[in-house]
Amino acid sequence: MQRGHAPTTHLKCPRIDRSFLETPSHKLLFIAVSTTHGLFSTYRHQTNLQSQLMRLPKTHIYLISFLGVAFALLFVNQYTEPPKKSDESLSPKLDSISAKKQQAIRxxxxxxxxxxxxxxxxxxxxxxxxxxxxxxxxxxxxxxxxxxxxxxxxxxxxxxxxxxxxxxxxxxxxxxxxxxxxxxxxxxxxxxxSPHPDRFLERKHGVIENSLFLSSQALGLSDNLIMRFAQIFQWDVDFVLDIRPGDAFSIVFESLYLNGKKVRDGEILAATFVNQGKSFEALAYATEDGRLDYFTPAGKNMRKAFLRAPLEFSRISSNFNPRRRHPLFKTVIPHRGIDYAAPHGTPVFASGDGKVIKASRTKANGKFIVISHGEQFVTKYLHLSNFANRIKKGKRVKQGQTIGYVGSTGYATGPHLHYEFLVNGVHRNPRTVQLPKAASIPPNQLEEFLYETERNRMLLTSQISNTTD
Structure with a gap:
């Protein structure tokens, strides 16, 4: 035997007498045993296979035959069954085609x-x-x-x-x-x-050091929210001339969120402002016509029939003065209105609901607008740079609607709005005239108003922190 190689066993095929195969049971047994012998090479005793088979009982012969044939068939099936086609083998090609098609579409x-x-x-x-x-x-x-x-x-x-x-x-x-x-x-x-946002309540409290805008911005309030806050109290407080250090404000408002991200501020639901020791409180309430308005806790409307000032101005350059000396002509000419200095193009608002009875231009007034507010009241807006879109004679306007823009047309030394307020044809000082009130809560709705606004008022008057609740 050579070193380094495993021994090899050679098996001989036994000789079988043909007469042995004439018996059906012997023939079947021979096929079974021969198949087993040929496939696995386990039948090592090669001598006289015929005599050994003849000595077995018939029942044993049939049992061995059955088991041998079954085992042979199992082995043949295992190695002759054709391989199945796998759908998975095709999927990469199909996925590739689909991806290419989608990519082409994209x-x-x-x-x-x-x-x-x-x-x-x-x-x-x-x-x-x-x-x-x-x-x-x-x-x-x-x-x-x-x-x-x-x-x-x-x-x-x-x-x-x-x-x-x-x-x-x-x-x-x-x-x-x-x-x-x-x-x-x-x-x-x-x-x-119009997606429906999630609504959350926030409340803030601040004390003014320099101006309402700077103090509000320090709390993280948006410019839009600050403007709306000032508009609520604009009939009672002049936020340019009346503000003092130490004035305080509180506000309860909605924050609107989409997909977990804040998209904008919602409505102001309640607010207070303390100006020079005098406190003003406003509560939001939807009136019968669906308009959101602001009222005192007693149900009185915060809104007057007229705005105290019809624009956002930086300063008053000339007050109401029946004996003012005109800056251009150097003579005493009554100044029957107020001059509000503001940058060129600043929007000018209608101070109250009414109808435009003039939208024209003269040498002295420049571009100007006159609005009639019923039988008693008339307002005038002079030295405009231009009229707002669709503003013309006969046009009905709402309080706060933009009607024109600050300019210096006519006899003007610089950009400003000259504003006049007439009662029964007589000029009055726009800053001091007693303004008529807007409609208050009717007595038969007062109980409902108190019920609807109670929660917001409690939030407003409770101890307020500068953080979001």
């Missing part, structure tokens, strides 16, 4: 986002990106198409394009209001989308 679609800037219109934006003017016309003819006729700075537009075809336009006014225009054959169908 690559054919393009999304363009545009933030509107001052002076832009939808027509100029379409021209900039070389979109079809016919599509612009079809968009404006859809159900919500009128929303596209006046777009404003900082609003968002997004365009979905396939090749050179405009598929979709989304116009977002703000996070809580948008319009979607989808191509539908030769037209566009449109829908208004």
């Amino acid at each position: 690559s054919d679609l393009q999304i363009l986002k545009h933030t509107i800037t001052a002076g832009e219109s939808l027509a100029s934006i379409f021209k900039k990106y070389d979109y079809e003017s016919r599509d612009l016309y079809l968009l404006t003819q859809s159900e919500f198409g009128t929303a596209l006729k006046s777009v404003y700075p900082r609003q968002e537009l997004s365009f979905l394009v396939r090749g050179e075809e405009l598929i979709q336009v989304k116009y977002s006014l703000n996070p809580l209001q948008s319009y979607i225009f989808d191509r539908d054959g030769d037209n566009f169908r449109s829908e208004s989308v």
